[in-house]
Amino acid sequence: MxxxxxxxxxxxxxxxxxxxxxxxxxxxxxKYALVFEERETCYLVKGKVKVYPKGSSSEFxxxxxxxxxxxxxxxxxxxxxxxxIDKHYKFDPxxxx
Numbered sequence: 001m002x003x004x005x006x007x008x009x010x011x012x013x014x015x016x017x018x019x020x021x022x023x024x025x026x027x028x029x030x031k032y033a034l035v036f037e038e039r040e041t042c043y044l045v046k047g048k049v050k051v052y053p054k055g056s057s058s059e060f061x062x063x064x065x066x067x068x069x070x071x072x073x074x075x076x077x078x079x080x081x082x083x084x085i086d087k088h089y090k091f092d093p094x095x096x097x
Contacts, residue, residue: 003051003061004070019043022088032079038091039073047085052078
């Protein structure tokens, strides 16, 4: 699935990336079908989620509060949110052909 999870990155790294200036997104517990049109990097302030690739009910990646996560472009998946999500995020700029 190629989701990269960095648990508890240093405050220096978060500062260098400018994470706290990124937009915020939040959602309530539940299941959400998502497609990532661009690569997303996000930092979870609160919450916990399991991400299942499209068509799988057993393969998943789990992450939560304090994790810095990179989600690959083109991923079609279901987010199973168990705890309210509050995250900062940024998308890579679209690449031209």
